[in-house]
Amino acid sequence: MEIIAHTRNHRIVAEIKSREIYLKEAEDGVDLIGNIYYQGYDTVILHAHNITPAFFDLRTKLAGEILQKFTNYQVRVAIIGNWSNIASNSLHNFIRESNAGRQVYFTDTIDNTLEKLTR
Numbered sequence: 001m002e003i004i005a006h007t008r009n010h011r012i013v014a015e016i017k018s019r020e021i022y023l024k025e026a027e028d029g030v031d032l033i034g035n036i037y038y039q040g041y042d043t044v045i046l047h048a049h050n051i052t053p054a055f056f057d058l059r060t061k062l063a064g065e066i067l068q069k070f071t072n073y074q075v076r077v078a079i080i081g082n083w084s085n086i087a088s089n090s091l092h093n094f095i096r097e098s099n100a101g102r103q104v105y106f107t108d109t110i111d112n113t114l115e116k117l118t119r
Contacts (some may be wrong), residue, residue: 001018003015012040012041014039018047029065029066044070044078045113058094078106079104079106082108
């Protein structure tokens with residue numbers, strides 16, 4: 001796992017890069033939050049391909065558990081992925097509602113992500 005720092009509008013955002021799935025359960029979220037917070041970040045970019053598919057099945061409640069950890073620790077998070085072909089209405093609504101807030105975002109590119117996270 002690699003952390004890449006992005007600076008925009010005087011804000012520093014951590015992007016997590018990896019070739020493997022590193023976010024499999026709620027405890028992995030807590031570990032990640034501790035790691036990035038210890039390194040001085042309060043905002044993080046994750047990639048959907050690094051998150052277990054169970055996260056995107058809202059029936060597992062894993063997305064809620066993990067994202068609640070980020071909210072509790074006041075770490076803003078954006079997840080980059082291709083959200084255009086979502087078959088699940090529940091997931092589509094969850095993404096829309098998350099994007100309307102200020103804590104969790106689902107985006108499609110680094111530029112769109114940094115725009116949302118550094119306003």
